[in-house]
Amino acid sequence: AQTVTQSQPEMSVQEAETVTLSCTYDTSESDYYLFWYKQPPSRQMILVIRQEAYKQQNATENRFSVNFQKAAKSFSLKISDSQLGDAAMYFCAYRSYTSGTYKYIFGTGTRLKVLA
């Protein structure tokens, strides 16, 4: 079964600095999707970025980028020029395709604090 591991329960970053959140996963599939979701205090789950496993190029969305290492099964999120609004819980997720069904497996999350 696929698993997703986020080993950093909490991280802190100074405003305007860069921070990297770690995520590793375990799978035997060759084609899959990976996602980072943000959950601010409002509780709403917001998609930050997604990566298709067959694409070697790392995804980028404005200040957010990923370092996707397929062989190492690693999918880290880099936040550049951190802003106070980036403070949130961040979840890494893996989309599996098993027995003709899509399932999404989430890590335990990393709480990001942004210091002014």
Next chain:
Amino acid sequence: NAGVTQTPKFRVLKTGQSMTLLCAQDMNHEYMYWYRQDPGMGLRLIHYSVGEGTTAKGEVPDGYNVSRLKKQNFLLGLESAAPSQTSVYFCASTSTSGANVLTFGAGSRLTVL
């Protein structure tokens, strides 16, 4: 465009009571999911549906039942609530085309006393 709507947003139950959480999506998505979120445990899949009239068990299905009589609605039922079911519940949906990005509802906080 409402997306995914969950009702109610908050509910307090006594042990043994029953209730139903309603999830409605207006995006014509085939897949719908119910997750629960507990501190330090991330989101865990309770039940899911791949289409109207179908349901399947996820990782933590015990104590819950679901139904999907209409494509746009996915109901999560607690027949006899227990304190261990105190949690935040999220509904999500996705299509079978494209990148299959999950769209989430706003969550429902349930407390069982």
